[in-house]
Amino acid sequence: MNRWGNDKDAFLLLGQALEQRHLDQLSTQLSVIQSVLVNFAHEHEQDIKRNSEFRGKFTRICEVVGVDVLELVLTGTKLDNYHIALSVRIVEISQETRDINGGLLAVKELVSILQSKNVPIAASEHDIETSVAILNQLGRGFEILNINGKKWLRSAGSTISSDQKTIYELCGFMGGYVSYRLLRDNYDWDRARCKTVIDEMILNGLLWLDAQQGETLYWVPSWISRT
């Protein structure tokens, strides 16, 4: 019984040693590949920037191997790590909040979300614009919109029509909501136009329905985090 126990321990140790060796070999190989990729990126920097198909493939390889594309592509330019890190956070936050805000995030709200993180990041609206410009170098398609004197970040993939923008303007003016009547009185929209635009905005998460009072109201979700 005791001997069997010893054998078992010995096998266990041997197994662990083999596994560790295998792991070491793999991680050496991985870091070799990573450094090759980094060198490659520096050598062919211009090609990567110019040719979008090439860039796409290169980016995918980087993702698989665990090389941070952002740092790679930007090491040549004179940007500091702060704005790069910030741009990564911006992408993360846009994705996290997208379900609730339909991809349109008030820049002020973004600033306060950044500050409320476990590791708070202090950022001005200007910093955010700088970081968004970095993202757009990578073809990310973020945009800073100005609606009613307030800045909004529109994240990649979501689109805002001019009618939707008009609704957000009116919401800003009314303290968070619109109604069919308000749209008719202010912009002379007919019922069909109101319904088309509002229904689509609800579908995209850009408006919340409030059907408790006599008149149905539609609210911007950013109201929740307004200060």
Add this chain to the structure above:
Amino acid sequence: MSTAFSFPKIHSFPPLYTKQPNATIAQHQLESWTQIVLEYCAHYKITSLSLAGVPRYSQDQSLDLDTLPPIFDNKEIERTVNEEFKTTIINHLIHKLHKADYINPKNPSLGIFIYWRSLTEWSDLLYSYVDKSGQLGTILTIYELTKLEDAGIPDNLKYLDEELLIKVLKEVLIKKGKAQILMNEDGEIGGVKIV
């Protein structure tokens, strides 16, 4: 006296009281509501609610349950969650989050237990108190377990709702073989032995 619960900002957002037509948003809305219910109950040490969301029992004996701010109404913005939506929220708490249970599944109208602390966590608190006070194996009455003054019952167990206590005993401790319930001649619980 405990301090008043401060509702999160979203509790004053008028559309929160209307069930949202967009499925993704509706999901977020349900999560907001269930979080409010759980935090509210934990704050006031409320362990059961009526189906309308009215507090039924709190361990905090100094509270006047009738004067607490309502969960599902907001007078300032004149919004109320309707019965149908309340049922959806309660069902989400029971079936999806497992943070609530009907007090009596055969008679749901009695209300629900709210588990801001799980049955297992309650059983751990109970067991460790009985253990530390050297009462393992002693027959104790329900009164002695939760209400007796100067017995060193920790605050988080004190005045625990009797119905909930019995549920903890039956569904956790007895199943683990760590407790026995002794019935008296009238068919009521005469005592509890935790081993």
